[in-house]
Amino acid sequence: MCITNRTKFKGEIENYLRNGHSTFDSKIDQTFSCLKVKTWLSRTNIIKKDGYHASHLLFVLFMLPIFKINSVNGFCKKHWHHWSISKKDTFYRFKHNAYRWRTFMYKLMSQISKAVAFEKNSIKERYFIVDDSVIAKRGKHIENVSYHYDHSIGKTVLGYCIVTLGMFTGKGFYPIDFAYNFGQKRHSDSPDENIGDPRSISGQRSFEAKHYSKLDLALMMIERAINNGFTAGYVLFDSWYAWPAVIKKVRAIKDDLHVICRLKENPSKYHYRGKRYRLSELYQKVKSQLKKDNKTGLLLKRVTVKLPDYDQESVIVFAKGYREPKKDNLKGKKKTKESKWDAFLSTDTRLHASSIIKKYIKRWPVEVCFKECKQLLGFGKEQSNSFNAQVFSTTASFMRYSLISYLNETERHSTLGSLFETLVDDTAVTTYAQRLWDFFQGLFKTSFSKIFDLFNIKDDFQPYLDSLTRALKASTPIIGCET
DSSP states (O other), X not given: OOOOSBOOOOXXXXXXXXXXXXXXXXXXXXXXXXXXXXXXXXXXXXXXXXXXXXXXXXXXXXXXXXXXXXXXXXXHHTTOTTTOOOOHHHHHHHHHSOOOHHHHHHHHHHHHHHHHTGGGSOXXXXXXXXXXXXXXXSOTTSTTOEEEXXXXXXXXXXXXXXXXXXXXXXXXXXXXXXXXEOOSOOOTTSOOOOOOOTTSHHHHHHHHHHHSOHHHHHHHHHHHHHHTTXXXXXXXXXXXXXXXXXXXXXXXXXXXXXXXXXXXXXXXXXXXTXXXXXXXXXXXXXXGGOEEOTTTOSEEEEEEEXXXXXXXXXXXXXXXXXXXXXXXOOTTOOOOOXXXXXXXXXXXXXXXXXXXXXXXXXXXXXXXXXXXXXXXXXXXXXXXXXXXXXXXXXXXXXXXXXXXXXXXXXXXXXXXXXXXXXXXXXXXXXXXXXXXXXXXXXXXXXXXXXXXXXXXXXXXXXXXXXXXXXXXXXXXXXXXXXX
């Protein structure tokens, strides 16, 4: 499709970056170019017939959390024309449009995969990780919001549940797909659900969110990722997804794709030595055989079982002493009792008990991803009532995480958190007040210079300028003020 009547405008933000005035901004600009973001936007039909190029708008929206700005309105109110002269309606139309963000995300991730060579790691050291996160929303008029139980805070909230599929390469974690899931219960004052036609781009997301369960969505994403060229040796997920039917369907997607998951007590019965046992019954039978493992420091027992209505063997590892990495303590949340024992399942029967535990622990990067995306990268912070805007916001958050993971891997930073802090410092966004103060400093400097030249004063005027600066700092709040 031809783009017509597009203003030939390259935002000041790009010009600023091209001139190398900001280290991190230059890195992001170079990363956009290296990963062919502009090309993939065009090829997935994310284009604008007039106005500003989609890549310019995406770049500015991408950078907002780095600027520590919560919304487009907040950005436009600052009148930062040296960054972009686009009006807020331009950004709103871009976010509200039903673009093919899932296709774009796969294209971008394929480019990252080539850039950091996912394939150089053994397939047994690459992992698909499935998990979900609840995003709370205050506005009951936001399109398609519903009630979900949030396990992280222990209560039901109004918002969205987002099921995510990520890839852990052994060095970095990359979100590659996500899907919304709508709950059955909705607020009485919320408008009717707006569920689209699955045959249209605008209707696919809402249709699947309404008509498919989280288990179905997870399986669909795994299959879609493989069809898009991503390969892994294992799928990792927690006990919520650990149903025999799900495990069997994952194994049916690809022969060499195995499941490692945590188990919980449910009605499922496992075949062990000619009898069928529920998980707790099986543990009671073998708990006296638990032995300390030197590699993990846990008491472990490995047993070979068969899942219900499934001929292939699997391994269950019972463990005592296992602890998940600690999460932040939230006020008001009831403390959950620590389990006396845990169970893990692997469909790869060649693995030792300690290897199964170690591989399962590699599921944790998805939890880190959710936390850092929420705290640093705008995940769940979209204020628009439009569902399309919510989809864009989630795409942008995961895109930020993937690009920072890419920089983290290529530049070998220790953690994403420390990298982000470095990036924020390097960006050095200049507030209006700071720019005003810089103007006055330049004015004072020029004035002193002209006065000293006029009266042929040989002294250095810098001490006078420093004294004036200190006096003004002590008497006015302009430094650091936003208004």
